[in-house]
Amino acid sequence: MRRNKGNTIKNLNIGLMIREVMKVQSKNKMDIARLTGRKHGTISKTVKATSMQTYLVWEFSLALKYNFFHDLAVQLDQTAGEGVLQNAEQPLKTTIAALEKDMQQLREERDYLRKVVDVLGK
Numbered sequence: 001m002r003r004n005k006g007n008t009i010k011n012l013n014i015g016l017m018i019r020e021v022m023k024v025q026s027k028n029k030m031d032i033a034r035l036t037g038r039k040h041g042t043i044s045k046t047v048k049a050t051s052m053q054t055y056l057v058w059e060f061s062l063a064l065k066y067n068f069f070h071d072l073a074v075q076l077d078q079t080a081g082e083g084v085l086q087n088a089e090q091p092l093k094t095t096i097a098a099l100e101k102d103m104q105q106l107r108e109e110r111d112y113l114r115k116v117v118d119v120l121g122k
Contacts, residue, residue, distance in 0.1 A: 009051075014050065015046070015048055015052070017068060019047050021066045025064060025066075029043045029044050029047070032060070032063050036059045036060070
């Protein structure tokens with residue numbers, strides 16, 4: 001049985017995703033080459049690919065300060081349906097709860113600092 005080489009997933013094009021983010025951020029291939037320590041030609045070839053190895057996606061994410069893995073996960077959730085979303089829901093709830101707790105603590109600290117400033121101002 002012959003196996004297809006490369007990306008066989010319809011509507012998945014990580015190279016296009018990267019090029020779109022580069023365009024929005026006004027970054028060219030030379031900028032990315034400098035940020036990743038790779039050659040311009042390598043970057044040109046890589047961003048034309050519809051798929052790439054994880055470490056390359058990681059490097060582009062760091063160079064562009066953009067989480068391509070998040071976009072891929074969202075695309076996976078949309079493709080796979082509700083089952084995947086349900087699995088991811090609990091960690092999000094935990095994160096949201098922790099952030100809400102932090103936000104409440106920051107509000108309390110802000111209010112305390114306002115009182116201190118008022119007392120010092122009088």
